[in-house]
Amino acid sequence: xxxxxxxxxxxxxxxxxxxxxxxxxxxxxxxxxxxxxxxxxxxxxxxxxxxxxxxxxxxxxxxxxxxxxxxxxxxxxxxxxxxxxxxxxxxxxxxxxxxxxxxxxxxxxxxxxxxxxxxxxxxxxxxxxxxxxxxxxxxxxxxxxxxxxxxxxxxxxxxxxxxxxxxxxxxxxxxxxxxxxxxxxxxxxxxxxxxxxxxxxxxxxxxxxxxxxxxxxxxxxxxxxxxxxxxxxxxxxxxxxxxxxxxxxxxxxxxxxxxxxxxxxxxxxxxxxxxxxxxxxxxxxxxxxxxxxxxxxxxxxxxxxxxxxxxxxxxxxxxxxxxxxxxxxxxxxxxxxxxxxxxxxxxxxxxxxxxxxxxxxxxxxxxxxxxxxxxxxxxxxxxxxxxxxxxxxxxxxxxxxxxxxxxxxxxxxx
Amino acid sequence: xxxxxxxxxxxxxxxxxxxxxxxxxxxxxxxxxxxxxxxxxxxxxxxxxxxxxxxxxxxxxxxxxxxxxxxxxxxxxxxxxxxxxxxxxxxxxxxxxxxxxxxxxxxxxxxxxxxxxxxxxxxxxxxxxxxxxxxxxxxxxxxxxxxxxxxxxxxxxxxxxxxxxxxxxxxxxxxxxxxxxxxxxxxxxxxxxxxxxxxxxxxxxxxxxxxxxxxxxxxxxxxxxxxxxxxxxxxxxxxxxxxxxxxxxxxxxxxxxxxxxxxxxxxxxxxxxxxxxxxxxxxxxxxxxxxxxxxxxxxxxxxxxxxxxxxxxxxxxxxxxxxxxxxxxxxxxxxxxxxxxxxxxxxxxxxxxxxxxxxxxxx
Numbered sequence: 001x002x003x004x005x006x007x008x009x010x011x012x013x014x015x016x017x018x019x020x021x022x023x024x025x026x027x028x029x030x031x032x033x034x035x036x037x038x039x040x041x042x043x044x045x046x047x048x049x050x051x052x053x054x055x056x057x058x059x060x061x062x063x064x065x066x067x068x069x070x071x072x073x074x075x076x077x078x079x080x081x082x083x084x085x086x087x088x089x090x091x092x093x094x095x096x097x098x099x100x101x102x103x104x105x106x107x108x109x110x111x112x113x114x115x116x117x118x119x120x121x122x123x124x125x126x127x128x129x130x131x132x133x134x135x136x137x138x139x140x141x142x143x144x145x146x147x148x149x150x151x152x153x154x155x156x157x158x159x160x161x162x163x164x165x166x167x168x169x170x171x172x173x174x175x176x177x178x179x180x181x182x183x184x185x186x187x188x189x190x191x192x193x194x195x196x197x198x199x200x201x202x203x204x205x206x207x208x209x210x211x212x213x214x215x216x217x218x219x220x221x222x223x224x225x226x227x228x229x230x231x232x233x234x235x236x237x238x239x240x241x242x243x244x245x246x247x248x249x250x251x252x253x254x255x256x257x258x259x260x261x262x263x264x265x266x267x268x269x270x271x272x273x274x275x276x277x278x279x280x281x282x283x284x285x286x287x288x289x290x291x292x293x294x295x296x297x298x299x300x301x302x303x304x305x306x307x308x309x310x311x312x313x314x315x316x317x318x319x320x321x322x323x324x325x326x327x328x329x330x331x332x333x334x335x336x337x338x339x340x341x342x343x344x345x346x347x348x349x350x351x352x353x354x355x356x357x358x359x360x361x362x363x364x365x366x367x368x369x370x371x372x373x374x375x376x377x378x379x380x381x382x383x384x385x386x387x388x389x390x391x392x393x394x395x396x397x398x399x400x401x402x403x404x405x406x407x408x409x410x411x412x413x414x
Numbered sequence: 415x416x417x418x419x420x421x422x423x424x425x426x427x428x429x430x431x432x433x434x435x436x437x438x439x440x441x442x443x444x445x446x447x448x449x450x451x452x453x454x455x456x457x458x459x460x461x462x463x464x465x466x467x468x469x470x471x472x473x474x475x476x477x478x479x480x481x482x483x484x485x486x487x488x489x490x491x492x493x494x495x496x497x498x499x500x501x502x503x504x505x506x507x508x509x510x511x512x513x514x515x516x517x518x519x520x521x522x523x524x525x526x527x528x529x530x531x532x533x534x535x536x537x538x539x540x541x542x543x544x545x546x547x548x549x550x551x552x553x554x555x556x557x558x559x560x561x562x563x564x565x566x567x568x569x570x571x572x573x574x575x576x577x578x579x580x581x582x583x584x585x586x587x588x589x590x591x592x593x594x595x596x597x598x599x600x601x602x603x604x605x606x607x608x609x610x611x612x613x614x615x616x617x618x619x620x621x622x623x624x625x626x627x628x629x630x631x632x633x634x635x636x637x638x639x640x641x642x643x644x645x646x647x648x649x650x651x652x653x654x655x656x657x658x659x660x661x662x663x664x665x666x667x668x669x670x671x672x673x674x675x676x677x678x679x680x681x682x683x684x685x686x687x688x689x690x691x692x693x694x695x696x697x698x699x700x701x702x703x704x705x706x707x708x709x710x711x712x713x714x715x716x717x718x719x720x721x722x723x724x725x726x727x728x729x730x731x732x733x734x735x736x737x738x739x740x741x742x743x744x745x746x747x748x749x750x751x752x753x754x755x756x757x758x759x760x761x762x763x764x765x766x767x768x769x770x771x772x773x774x775x776x777x
Contacts, residue, residue: 184598
């Protein structure tokens with residue numbers, strides 16, 4: 001019996017070692033030829049925090065891979081229309097072996113280009129259609145940003161606890177405000193995981209969410225934050241790409257958890273921490289695969305382990321004491337699997353826990369039909385059945401959408 | 415002490431009528447000057463070699479066959495919208511609602527493709543959607559004209575505000591038709607069935623749009639220069655009172671002309687949705703409704719002249735994007751270059767009308 005176990009163990013080790021060796025081969029030994037080019041399509045330019053994050057990642061990835069400036073083609077201000085197809089095709093004409101696009105609305109045009117140029121790889125961040133499209137050269141990517149949001153939520157919960165301990169607010173007044181762009185799964189998943197992180201620390205926390213109907217609208221985001229503050233929210237976070245919410249918080253003296261990157265410069269007295277997706281690891285991985293002629297994952301989800309999910313600098317002046325240590329502890333628990341962001345025992349929907357019968361809308365179709373069982377082992381498996389988030393609203397029999405209990409949506413027009 | 419009164423250093427004198435050749439010479443000179451100023455600005459601000467910047471602008475449009483066709487498509491759409499602007503401006507009816515008239519055409523086309531995509535056979539659907547776009551654009555444009563002719567409302571404000579109404583309507587329907595839920599995008603319409611998509615001529619995706627633009631240019635040229643309607647426009651533009659005196663029903667001319675303008679804008683919207691983009695976004699017109707006013711004005715409302723001016727603006731825009739990419743400059747820098755050239759072009763019209771006389775030193 002011992003022998004058998006030893007044999008099995010050694011076989012397993014050999015297998016995992018060869019796996020590791022294989023991984024190492026694809027990860028580091030690829031040299032990018034001098035004539036290889038990568039194209040990047042951006043919706044806006046560096047004035048948008050979202051696009052800036054992508055632009056920086058593209059440059060960083062190129063630098064890490066030893067690619068020269070001539071080997072990357074960066075095209076900013078490409079609208080979500082025919083122009084995206086034209087730019088993608090133009091990049092293929094210029095000899096790009098791989099083309100990336102950063103905005104959700106680019107997806108259909110990237111698919112169109114992928115169908116016409118099978119020898120070039122087209123990789124689309126945030127898209128949802130790659131796993132059902134059946135194209136070898138069209139891929140989606142995202143990151144488990146819900147883990148980053150959860151950790152940022154931990155910082156928020158710690159801050160709420162500090163306010164309660166100081167007697168600034170009562171436990172019932174621990175209300176968070178959140179400025180979202182659209183009632184889109186990416187936003188819902190973001191604010192839900194953030195809220196669960198906050199409640200992990202401060203069980204009495206509640207949250208109100210307002211939507212702007214735009215990914216970038218500084219005025220609307222500022223107004224949204226002000227409305228929430230007037231409504232009694234004592235801490236704000238946001239998922240939209242302008243400086244609207246951080247500057248409103250700074251003016252009102254309300255602490256803010258940011259997104260896409262640090263906003264400490266604009267809000268030194270209220271900024272606590274920010275979560276963001278680091279796209280450089282994906283760019284490097286996909287470019288290496290394209291050069292080596294290997295398949296790129298149809299749905300690639302970056303994680304804390306791949307350094308795709310990051311927290312930016314913690315503002316010690318504003319954050320509660322011990323925040324950094326608590327974040328490290330929770331992060332370790334997330335990474336070793338002892339804690340799950342969407343642990344179904346941690347939240348309820350319409351007063352009930354989610355069961356394994358729950359189906360989410362993962363495959364693209366116009367009727368939004370739920371099609372995939374996503375709850376198992378006691379938690380909701382986000383970003384596993386496709387890379388883009390699908391933790392959306394929950395619908396009752398009459399079709400009214402609702403978030404998890406404890407969160408109130410002030411408006412759902414968008 | 416010199417008590418003699420001195421005149422101002424320079425003063426402006428209206429030119430006697432100058433020949434067409436001279437006028438064109440002034441315009442050509444202004445382009446040359448604009449390019450020189452651009453070169454100086456480029457060198458001072460970025461230190462990049464101006465010649466290579468200009469070469470890049472050129473390559474942005476002519477660097478490959480695909481880019482050439484994209485340029486042709488951009489010119490065609492801009493030209494069609496500019497042609498729509500011509501007649502109203504000729505009669506000094508300040509229609510700055512081109513953007514909204516295009517958007518309402520976009521909405522009409524998209525709604526036909528979405529609602530009727532699986533109900534009508536392809537050729538009939540195409541006729542229906544184009545017809546809907548033309549009618550929608552015409553009605554959208556005729557509303558301000560109707561108010562102007564009956565209650566003398568201000569058409570500039572009215573047409574301007576109609577733009578926002580049209581854009582918000584589009585935004586509203588995007589939320590209704592969005593996919594996936596909450597994304598605020600509708601993606602490519604009928605991507606699998608291609609229902610309602612305009613046919614492609616041979617291997618050329620954009621040729622149809624180019625042909626429509628050419629045909630419309632010829633039609634509008636004849637309409638403006640050789641038809642009774644065209645003559646009435648010119649008379650109304652010179653003087654409404656004269657027009658009334660000789661029996662032209664000015665109000666009716668306003669409405670009739672705006673119906674035509676709106677119909678052409680609506681058609682432009684249909685060409686974009688059914689012909690090339692196959693989607694609907696609030697930015698699909700992309701400000702071309704306003705750019706078209708400039709195109710039409712710089713061409714003195716002459717349809718043939720608009721071919722040149724729309725080429726110039728589309729060419730500069732393509733080049734600007736390419737400069738931003740190749741030199742790692744912000745898009746704003748290329749906008750500065752385009753603006754310098756446009757500033758000179760508009761400025762030169764002043765020097766065609768007037769000249770500056772410098773003070774002669776008194777003996």
